[in-house]
Amino acid sequence: xxxxxxxxxxxxxxVNPAAIRRIxxxxxxxxxxxxxPSLNDIKSSAQEQLEYMITEDDDSPLLIADSEIKAEVxxxxxxxxxxxxxxxxxxxCEANHSSAEEGKMQNFQSLLSDLSWAxxxxxxxxxxxxxxxxxxxxxxxxxxxxEQGNSTDDIIETKSKVIEVAAKVLEAIGYGTVIxxxxxxxxxxxxxxxxxxxxxxxxxxxxxxxNDGDETTPxxxxxxxxxxxxxxxxxxxILALPSYEQAxxxxxxxxxxxxQYPDLTEAFEVWCYRSKVAKRRLSSLGVNNExxxxxx
Numbered sequence: 001x002x003x004x005x006x007x008x009x010x011x012x013x014x015v016n017p018a019a020i021r022r023i024x025x026x027x028x029x030x031x032x033x034x035x036x037p038s039l040n041d042i043k044s045s046a047q048e049q050l051e052y053m054i055t056e057d058d059d060s061p062l063l064i065a066d067s068e069i070k071a072e073v074x075x076x077x078x079x080x081x082x083x084x085x086x087x088x089x090x091x092x093c094e095a096n097h098s099s100a101e102e103g104k105m106q107n108f109q110s111l112l113s114d115l116s117w118a119x120x121x122x123x124x125x126x127x128x129x130x131x132x133x134x135x136x137x138x139x140x141x142x143x144x145x146x147e148q149g150n151s152t153d154d155i156i157e158t159k160s161k162v163i164e165v166a167a168k169v170l171e172a173i174g175y176g177t178v179i180x181x182x183x184x185x186x187x188x189x190x191x192x193x194x195x196x197x198x199x200x201x202x203x204x205x206x207x208x209x210x211n212d213g214d215e216t217t218p219x220x221x222x223x224x225x226x227x228x229x230x231x232x233x234x235x236x237x238i239l240a241l242p243s244y245e246q247a248x249x250x251x252x253x254x255x256x257x258x259x260q261y262p263d264l265t266e267a268f269e270v271w272c273y274r275s276k277v278a279k280r281r282l283s284s285l286g287v288n289n290e291x292x293x294x295x296x
Contacts, residue, residue: 021063034083087104112162142162196234231262243271
């Protein structure tokens with residue numbers, strides 16, 4: 001074989017695993033950092049390639065994450081979340097809207113985008129636990145920040161990004177990827193169910209209005225599949241709560257104007273069935289249903 005053919009074959013040889021690890025570790029540190037805006041395109045590319053490296057498609061993943069890799073990813077994401085928490089605190093301390101706050105909102109949106117991407121990486125590596133706990137701890141502050149703003153383009157876009165991250169966190173809770181105590185799951189429902197209920201019509205209305213206007217302006221939107229997935233997630237979380245708490249949530253839902261979304265009909269039907277079965281079984285055992293209702 002000639003030298004040209006040998007050079008081509010050399011390029012086709014598998015990459016050294018140690019080199020792959022070095023690239024991954026360097027990339028995850030850069031992808032979870034906050035570089036100058038001029039480097040945003042490079043950062044986006046790094047995020048895309050990191051996800052590609054650990055994705056199993058027709059080929060096996062380029063990198064099989066071991067404990068060291070997972071530990072570094074968790075550490076990088078924890079630092080990212082620390083910056084997110086700092087941004088939350090800074091915005092909560094800002095009493096009046098100003099041009100400076102607009103800059104904070106843009107930074108907040110950028111951090112939300114990074115967190116949404118980080119969720120995908122953590123989910124693939126099956127290390128969502130810390131992220132879920134951090135998000136739940138910050139939930140009240142997040143909702144307060146996005147609800148105190150006006151219905152401007154920036155606020156709608158921010159709410160869309162919040163929905164994206166919240167959906168991934170709630171899905172991890174709803175389907176048992178991350179186990180939380182009952183009190184925390186209940187609090188999560190009480191925080192995010194009203195937020196989602198109010199936010200969906202706003203985003204839908206804004207999207208419809210924008211589609212009738214300037215098509216060159218990017219329109220914040222949430223995929224319909226995400227709304228459906230979020231609805232199913234709420235049903236799963238609610239049905240795993242104590243019966244008394246389910247009843248309170250369902251009663252509030254039935255009395256709300258936004259009863260169409262999320263549609264909790266399935267949860268309502270299951271609650272009715274379970275309650276009737278429980279009552280029948282307790283009666284057959286001679287147990288007073290009134291005294292046990294609060295413990296179901």
